[in-house]
Amino acid sequence: MMLGLELAYWQESILRSLGVLAAVLLPAGTFVYVFLFKMVSFMQNRLGPMEAGPYGSMQLLAEVGKALQKEDVVPDAADRTLFKMAPYLVVATVLLTYVVVPFGPDMVFIDNQVFGTGIFYVMAVSSISVIGIILAGWASASKYSLLGALRAAGQLIAYELPLVLSVVGVVIQAGTLDLQRIIVAQATGEIFGWGAIGNPFILTQFIGLLIFMIAMQAELAQTPFDMPVAESEVVGGYHVEYTGLRFLLFFIGEFATAGAFSAIAATLFLGGWWLPGLDLDANYMNVVGPLVLLAKMMVFGGIIFFIRFTYPRLREDQLQRFAWKFLIPLALVNITATGILKVVF
Amino acid sequence: MSEFLRNYLTVAIFGGVAVALLAGVLGLGSLIRPTRRQEGKYKNYESGVDPVGDTWSQSQIRYYIFALMFVIFDVEAVFIFPWATRVEEYGVFGLVEMLVFIAVLTLGLVYAWRKGVLRWI
Numbered sequence: 001m002m003l004g005l006e007l008a009y010w011q012e013s014i015l016r017s018l019g020v021l022a023a024v025l026l027p028a029g030t031f032v033y034v035f036l037f038k039m040v041s042f043m044q045n046r047l048g049p050m051e052a053g054p055y056g057s058m059q060l061l062a063e064v065g066k067a068l069q070k071e072d073v074v075p076d077a078a079d080r081t082l083f084k085m086a087p088y089l090v091v092a093t094v095l096l097t098y099v100v101v102p103f104g105p106d107m108v109f110i111d112n113q114v115f116g117t118g119i120f121y122v123m124a125v126s127s128i129s130v131i132g133i134i135l136a137g138w139a140s141a142s143k144y145s146l147l148g149a150l151r152a153a154g155q156l157i158a159y160e161l162p163l164v165l166s167v168v169g170v171v172i173q174a175g176t177l178d179l180q181r182i183i184v185a186q187a188t189g190e191i192f193g194w195g196a197i198g199n200p201f202i203l204t205q206f207i208g209l210l211i212f213m214i215a216m217q218a219e220l221a222q223t224p225f226d227m228p229v230a231e232s233e234v235v236g237g238y239h240v241e242y243t244g245l246r247f248l249l250f251f252i253g254e255f256a257t258a259g260a261f262s263a264i265a266a267t268l269f270l271g272g273w274w275l276p277g278l279d280l281d282a283n284y285m286n287v288v289g290p291l292v293l294l295a296k297m298m299v300f301g302g303i304i305f306f307i308r309f310t311y312p313r314l315r316e317d318q319l320q321r322f323a324w325k326f327l328i329p330l331a332l333v334n335i336t337a338t339g340i341l342k343v344v345f
Numbered sequence: 346m347s348e349f350l351r352n353y354l355t356v357a358i359f360g361g362v363a364v365a366l367l368a369g370v371l372g373l374g375s376l377i378r379p380t381r382r383q384e385g386k387y388k389n390y391e392s393g394v395d396p397v398g399d400t401w402s403q404s405q406i407r408y409y410i411f412a413l414m415f416v417i418f419d420v421e422a423v424f425i426f427p428w429a430t431r432v433e434e435y436g437v438f439g440l441v442e443m444l445v446f447i448a449v450l451t452l453g454l455v456y457a458w459r460k461g462v463l464r465w466i
Contacts, residue, residue, distance in 0.1 A: 017362045076387040092363035110352040141400040142389040157415040164422045171429040245374045317465035
């Protein structure tokens with residue numbers, strides 16, 4: 001059953017595939033246009049792209065068209081197979097992340113109840129992109145990209161831990177790994193007997209959200225955590241040797257991952273596709289839900305890119321120190337406190 | 346096929362869609378883009394001069410130690426999740442057990458900290 005229609009499995013699969021492409025490409029495109037092109041332009045007192053389409057809204061298509069025509073250069077010294085494989089891993093990760101994200105009561109790619117692992121699966125799958133990045137840096141056989149890849153590996157594994165541990169607080173509160181039931185838990189929850197707006201975990205898990213947002217910023221390698229791609233230090237990091245379309249694919253992967261993480265954050269902390277006042281089981285939520293989720297994703301995307309364009313880059317040792325000596329202990333304290341409060345109340 | 350395996354088939358299908366999407370776009374690009382071989386174009390970038398020495402150079406040992414630390418704490422997270430979903434059922438007993446577990450791991454972190462491993466020179 002999908003959207004109230006009786007469909008064969010292959011028909012459902014086609015619908016799902018189209019759905020996941022929309023889920024990956026629409027937020028990624030929106031993020032790039034609204035934040036990377038326009039918001040940063042206004043922050044820097046300029047207009048940004050204005051020529052392609054009304055207010056430059058077709059600029060993205062122009063960029064893709066340009067990248068399509070660029071020559072594809074693979075360095076002679078590079079490991080050709082791995083070099084070409086890397087972008088596939090980075091982009092595939094994003095599609096796999098969206099598998100468990102619910103967009104409405106029935107707007108889901110899989111049966112979350114049966115699938116079971118939910119957020120745990122997200123954390124597992126989202127770390128695959130690290131392998132893609134290391135592969136890209138290693139296979140390029142360039143010193144800059146090797147350095148960039150090592151930095152990326154060091155940074156991504158250091159911030160993977162706070163990311164995973166900050167989620168545990170939400171799991172303790174909701175008592176489930178299933179994202180759909182985490183949303184229901186937030187919608188039907190109460191704060192000391194007052195349930196008018198449910199219990200969005202941004203209120204009770206605020207420390208968890210802060211850790212999650214910081215770790216997310218680092219996982220996406222956005223400034224202030226962009227040492228892996230620091231152009232003034234390692235030229236471009238792991239994608240120095242990539243040209244044209246393959247170079248663009250890394251950026252599509254980056255912004256699509258930003259979208260995926262925003263969707264996860266919105267689901268975990270802001271109540272996902274649900275808003276106070278809306279019916280949790282109503283059929284119209286299958287249409288309204290995705291829009292609500294997209295709006296919440298835009299909030300998180302706005303924060304990510306606002307920070308990116310506001311703060312300067314950290315130093316490599318500051319970055320590692322911050323993760324190991326501050327974020328991880330804080331996340332452990334958060335887990336402990338949440339567990340104690342959950343058992344006591 | 347069971348419902349459970351079907352859900353994982355969706356995961357496989359999405360992986361396939363990702364590969365097909367990228368292969369399609371890159372295939373389209375290969376029809377359009379030019380290929381003009383030139384001397385020097387296929388050398389690695391090293392600030393404009395010819396690359397010196399082996400590009401797959403050796404790197405710092407500290408990356409290895411951080412990777413080891415990561416494995417320890419990631420496995421810890423694997424053990425915390427099952428408890429986190431059943432906090433209320435296990436009650437005080439589970440809580441104390443988990444506090445001991447976290448305390449032991451924190452001791453590990455403190456040990457690494459005191460040893461100076463966490464310092465990135």
